[in-house]
Amino acid sequence: MSHAPTHVTCSDLSFEWPDGTPVLDGFHWTVGPGRTGLIGLNGCGKSTLLKLIAGELRVAAGQISVAGSVGYLPQDVTLDTGARVDEVLGIRDTRTALHAIEAGEATEANFAAVGDDWDVEERALATLDQLGLARIGLDRTVGELSGGEGVLLRLAALLLARPDVLLLDEPTNNLDLRARRRLYAAVESWTGVMVLVSHDRELLDRVDQIADLREGEVRWYGGNFTDYEALLAAEQEAAERMVRVAEGDVQRQKRELSEAQMKLARRKRYGQKMYDNKREPKIVMGARKRAAQESAGKHRIMHTEKLTEAKERLDQAVEAVRDDAEIRIELPATQVPPGRRVLTMTDLHLPHGARVSGTWELRGPERIALVGGNGSGKTTLLRTIAGLAPPSSGEAVTHVPTRYLPQRLDVLDDGRTVAENVARFAPHATNNVIRARLAHFLFRGGRADREAGTLSGGERFRAALAALLLAEPAPQLLMLDEPTNNLDLASVRQLTGALESYEGALVVASHDVPFLESIGITRWLLLDGELRSTTAEEVRESHWEH
Structure with missing residues (x-):
């Protein structure tokens, strides 16, 4: 790991699919050291964001700045079934040179290939053991491994490479319970920057903070997923309470507007009666009528504006309440x-x-x-x-x-x-x-x-x-x-x-x-x-x- 502060920064980032469907637009986000759980509804852009950071996709506008090296584990890990374990781990050339030196071929090329990595095999085997893969060794082919073992092997390659930033997209897919526990332990021991997309609650309870990607923006929540749920529940309770308050305010403003209109209508009828009976000089009644109309207009505008403002507050309150729609079927x-x-x-x-x-x-x-x-x-x-x-x-x-x-x-x-x-x-x-x-x-x-x-x-x-x-x-x-x-x-x-x-x-x-x-x-x-x-x-x- 490098000792310089490591971070990932997305500035004014935009991306859309070839058919024109927008995914991110003017997106800003910075993530620093620690384990971050990136969550959000399917289709909001979580996996796309990881691919953009990893360089798997190209941004349409804006830029991504990464201080340090990046390791990326995609959702669907596909490995060459004919490749050997040491190839996937990225150490085959180093091992070959090391074995050649041990066999007496002390050439400059072999020493250059090994560099300072004399314990590469020990580190590789220790990493495999950490993930429960010690039994597979370094010489077997990928075709002999199960799907879950392939995921863990790809993760082992990343851990062995020791990147500054580790991106994991649904890493527990296809992992059985024992393999999941190995993964949990690896995640807990990670000390660099980690961004983790997962639906696995137990895994998300091992992160330091939650980043909730929603409608193109990220909201941060300190703590793990259980903490996030508690905070979100409190937020939603407050938001629903604000809806009830705003609804009450709209009804009150409607009542007040209606009452004001009734009062103005009564005044208008009374003024017309006075005018018809000609009890006051014409010029006085005309001035009184104009003043009454002006006052009525101001009154009506004031109550209409109050009602409009109350409706806007209600709309804002309703928007704050999440409506993650549910599938409803009758079969x-x-x-x-x-x-x-x-x-x-x-x-x-x-x-x-x-x-x-x-x-x-x-x-x-x-x-x-x-x-x-x-x-x-x-x-x-x-x-x-x-x-x-x-x-x-x-x-x-x-x-x-x-x-x-x-x-x-x-x-x-x-x-x-x-x-x-x-x-x-x-x-x-x-x-x-x-x-x-x-x-x-x-x-x-x-x-x-x-x-x-x-x-x-x-x-x-x-x-x-x-x-x-x-x-x-x-x-x-x-x-x-x-x-x-x-x-x-x-x-x-x-x-x-x-x-x-x-x-x-x-x-x-x-x-x-x-x-x-x-x-x-x-x-x-x-x-x-x-x-x-x-x-x-x-x-x-x-x-x-x-």
Whole structure:
């Protein structure tokens, strides 16, 4: 780490997608040492901001200043399956030179390649051990690792490089519980500048401050995510109280304006009566009438202005109250009667060794949590049930309409709009019906006409979920594979709300235990070589994650 003050500064930053959709406009932000949790609704620009800072995207206007070196872990880590571990760690050339010197090839080129890094192997192995990867060694190829191990290996390369600024985008995606704990420890021990985008509450409770990106601006909150929620709740309570006060003020101003108009009308009638009866000289009555009209005009303007000001205060108060819309759906066709057979698995053996012995059944609207370590075969099992992958032996039979939402959300055609994608799954539904249903998934108006390829992670998930739940026939068995990956915390709440109204059977493979507990799981199943029952408590205390 460098000893100079390290920071990232964004000045008057602007960025838009090729189709003209603006993401950031005149954006200003400075982040210094410490662990910063960057949060915000899906589509607000969190991942885009990290890519801009990392140099993965080019700004349209403004500038980014970084004091120090930058390390970046993207949401979707893709590694060359043929590469060796030491290549990914960036130390292969140094190791090769080191081994050559040890074998007697003391050339100037080899000494130059090693430089001062004589303990590179020890440091690399220590870093791998810190992240629970000691067993993989430095000579294996990436193709031999699981997806979660690949994420940790990329993180190990960053930790080994010791950048001044570390950017992590949803680093717990695809990590099992044990790997997450290793990541938590690595985050807690970080001493430089860290900007962390995540939906993982436990990870966000390990940061020093929260930066809330909303409508193109950042608001800072000291402390971790739990502190942020407490502060936000207090803010929202105060904001809602201000709305009630402002509403009362608007009503009072309306009453006062109405009363003033009634008084003026009475005065006008009285003046007209006096004029008609000609009880005073004409010149006096004319002057009195002009004065009364002038006074009435001022009075009316004053009360109208007060009402306008009261309405403006109400608008400002309402704007201060957050309205993170929720998915609202009614899916009566998904209902499964209690006791109805939904899924049967018989002596099922999967290609990588996992199995379901004997006969296993799912009946009625059960909610199954499928848990297990990375590489245990959860995704393979779901794909086999969905008919997308053949078993080695045995069979899986579904007895109701079934839909499967994979981790990669590749059920969508990127070149089609959201509405067109849903129409593919519901060919008999009219365009008006599709748009009305999509509105419940927060795709209103022009949002339904956006191409799937331009959507953020959370928006893409909502579109994919809409396509499956609105499909014909309606799914009575829904299988979700790591559904909270790439979702912000508001979107996780939206997903929880959507699943509350789903009345079919549900199988969810996930490492996100708090999420699983929030959706009313009725049975916990562990896939660890063989499928067996477990409990939420056993999952939390597990040592089978590897």
